[in-house]
Amino acid sequence: MHKEYKKYAKQLGLGESADITAVRNAVVSRVFQESIGKRVILLQESFPFLFVGEIFAVEADFMLLKTEFTNIAEFDGELFRIHLDTVHVFFIEDGKHCIPDIRT
Structure with a gap:
């Protein structure tokens, strides 16, 4: 290691x-x-907990994420500035594996 x-x-x-x-x-x-321009699903410990959206920009250890949806419907479609240290789990679409629509 x-x-x-x-x-x-x-x-x-x-x-x-x-x-x-x-x-x-x-x-x-x-x-x-x-991965700018790709879709991502990420989970974090703090509120709101779930984001699905497109990576809009990255600067140092912050990401701008244009959300498709979150676990709070009022935040859907918004632009979030997320500190990467708060991200606990993430998956970025790679062309082979896609993020399913988990709203249905």
Whole structure:
């Protein structure tokens, strides 16, 4: 594990002394940055808990998400600024696997 950690830290330009949180933040930010324009479903611990929408933009460790729907109908269709540290689970559509319509 330590060897993999050093490899990722080096690839991200963080240096081998970067802590695991810095590596995680950089990897997650990069994944979302590379997925701008794609649909995502994400869960977070705090209210509102569920988002489905399109990744609109990513800047540092924040993402702008144009929601299709959330667990609160009044928030559907809104633009949210989400701190990536609050995201506990996410899935980004990859062309092979799609997010189903869970509203039905």
